[in-house]
Amino acid sequence: QVQLVESGGGVVQPGRSLRLSCAASGFSLSIFGMHWVRQAPGKGLEWVAVMSYDGSDEYYADSVKGRFTISRDNSKNTLYLQMNSLRAEDTAVYYCARPPWEGQWLVPVNYWGQGTLVTVSS
Amino acid sequence: DIQLTQSPSFLSASVGDRVTITCRASQGISSYLAWYQQKPGKAPKLLIYAASTLQSGVPSRFSGSRSGTGTEFTLTISSLQPEDFATYYCQQLNSYPPTFGPGTKVDI
Numbered sequence: 001q002v003q004l005v006e007s008g009g010g011v012v013q014p015g016r017s018l019r020l021s022c023a024a025s026g027f028s029l030s031i032f033g034m035h036w037v038r039q040a041p042g043k044g045l046e047w048v049a050v051m052s053y054d055g056s057d058e059y060y061a062d063s064v065k066g067r068f069t070i071s072r073d074n075s076k077n078t079l080y081l082q083m084n085s086l087r088a089e090d091t092a093v094y095y096c097a098r099p100p101w102e103g104q105w106l107v108p109v110n111y112w113g114q115g116t117l118v119t120v121s122s
Numbered sequence: 123d124i125q126l127t128q129s130p131s132f133l134s135a136s137v138g139d140r141v142t143i144t145c146r147a148s149q150g151i152s153s154y155l156a157w158y159q160q161k162p163g164k165a166p167k168l169l170i171y172a173a174s175t176l177q178s179g180v181p182s183r184f185s186g187s188r189s190g191t192g193t194e195f196t197l198t199i200s201s202l203q204p205e206d207f208a209t210y211y212c213q214q215l216n217s218y219p220p221t222f223g224p225g226t227k228v229d230i
Contacts, residue, residue, distance in 0.1 A: 045158075045166065045211055045222040059218045062123070095165055100177075106215055108156035110177060112165035 002026040002111045004096050009116030012086055022079040022096030022113055030054075030074040033105025036081050038092035039115075048094070049081065050105050057105070064090075086120045093117050124148050124214050126223035133228045141199040143226045145212035150192040154216040157186055157197045160225075161208045169210075170197065202228070 008020040022034070036048040049070040051058045058070050069082040079096050094116050097109035125148040135141050145155065153173035158166040168177045170186040173195055183200045199206055207230060212223040 044225045045160075045213075047213075047220050047222060050218075050220075061219050097165075100168075106218065106220060108158075108168050108171045108213065108215060110168040115165060 002098065004098065004111060004113035006094060006096055006113040006116040009094065009118045011119045011121060013122050014087060014120055016086055017082070017084045018086060018118060020081040020083065020094055020096075020116060020118070022081075024077045024079065024098070027098075028074075029072060029077045029079065031102040032098050033103075033107075034070075034072065034079045035097045035099075035105070035109055036070060036079075037095045037097055037109075037112075038090075039095070040089075040092040043092075046092070051079070052105050053103055083118070086118075088120050091118060091120050123219055124151060124217060124221055126212055126214055126221055128210075128212060128223040128226050131224065131226060133226060134230065135202050135228060136230065137202055137204055139202045141202050141206075141228060143197045143210055143228075145195045145197070145223050147193045147195075147214055147216075151214045151216035152192050153188055154214060155186075155188070155195050156213045156215060157184075158211045158213065159206075159208045160211065166211065171215075199228075 003025045005023045035050045049060045051070045067085045071080045096113045098111040099107045100110045127146045129144045155173045157170040160166040173188040174186045209225045209227045
């Protein structure tokens with residue numbers, strides 16, 4: 001069955017970097033656009049980034065543009081989010097998520113990981 | 123960016139109630155709207171996409187609709203069940219970034 005497992009979260013100081021991973025199983029990452037969505041403690045959902053199935057397109061929220069980079073290693077069936085110049089307002093649970101349909105990425109998502117918590121604090 | 127607002131932000135209801143949540147977009151988004159349900163400590167669950175299409179496995183008491191202008195959308199729960207107490211979010215998928223609404227918490 002489809003499974004997404006995020007890892008790499010933790011406590012990091014402002015200005016530092018962190019890389020999140022999302023290991024996919026039960027399907028091939030290479031045919032799905034993949035998203036990162038975050039949720040600050042007690043707050044709503046915020047879409048972060050998406051990468052097309054073939055890696056040719058990527059889009060970012062304005063709040064992370066220029067600081068975060070989404071990437072994928074299809075040979076490892078893993079999605080990544082490189083987060084640089086972290087700020088306190090980046091503190092959140094980060095989810096990777098997959099749409100129901102292959103080959104599309106500006107579509108809803110129906111498979112989510114369990115999330116990994118990133119805390120940016122000195 | 124397209125902004126989404128939801129009303130109400132909080133809703134107190136009882137089991138068996140009919141519940142309606144509204145999502146308004148700052149510009150027309152056709153039918154590119156999805157609804158999610160999220161329970162505390164859990165990832166969101168997709169309920170409805172394309173404004174009114176029920177995701178597979180979602181109970182039929184959930185329904186979605188769109189106003190003629192493509193800026194106002196509603197999520198209706200026809201008869202609230204105990205497991206429906208949660209926070210509901212809309213998301214527009216008309217253009218990047220695919221923004222979420224601020225959420226509506228449905229509580230007892």
